[in-house]
Amino acid sequence: MYSMEKNVFLIKWYGPFESQEAVKEWEEEQSFKCSLYLLHGKLKHTKTREKYYCGMSIRNIYKRLSDKGHHIEEIKDRLNSIYVAHLSNIKRPTRPQIFLAEKIITASLTYIVGKDNVLNATNTYFPSENVAVINEWWKTTCDSVWERQPKNAPSNIVPDVINFKGKDDNDLFYCKKLRRL
Numbered sequence: 001m002y003s004m005e006k007n008v009f010l011i012k013w014y015g016p017f018e019s020q021e022a023v024k025e026w027e028e029e030q031s032f033k034c035s036l037y038l039l040h041g042k043l044k045h046t047k048t049r050e051k052y053y054c055g056m057s058i059r060n061i062y063k064r065l066s067d068k069g070h071h072i073e074e075i076k077d078r079l080n081s082i083y084v085a086h087l088s089n090i091k092r093p094t095r096p097q098i099f100l101a102e103k104i105i106t107a108s109l110t111y112i113v114g115k116d117n118v119l120n121a122t123n124t125y126f127p128s129e130n131v132a133v134i135n136e137w138w139k140t141t142c143d144s145v146w147e148r149q150p151k152n153a154p155s156n157i158v159p160d161v162i163n164f165k166g167k168d169d170n171d172l173f174y175c176k177k178l179r180r181l
Helices: 020-029 061-065 072-078 095-113
Strands: 008-017 036-041 051-056 079-087 131-138 161-165 171-175
Touching (some): 008 036, 008 095, 020 061, 020 079, 036 072, 036 095
Antiparallel strands (some): 036 051, 161 171
């Protein structure tokens, strides 16, 4: 019997950070481990085109961003922001769970901003299984959720709620921004 529970993720995003060093300082102070990250910036010689990248790591995010040949090098000189996240509804997420969460975020980004604006060369297609994600965007300086962010920030691009039904219909449902009633 198929269980949807393993594919439901509450992702708490923290940021924006302006540098890898800021991510390192913040990450070292936390009692939880982040396993996802979003990068946002521009390539060296472009004027207006924003680029996005979603990645995952089993290690600390700042260590992953320091790896040789990482995509952050493509936008490092014109980096706008870094967001880091953890799957807050799962105590010890497995690598497949983290990968599935990354996959749905990357596929959603590709769907919304277009494949040319996402630096991920792979992993841009929706998974073959059902996945539900709730994204929350938290400030790093206090315990509150961001109310406003720039239009081009990942927190405004990535939907707050994503529900993909891959097993049956390959239907994507999403809610861009949750509003208080």
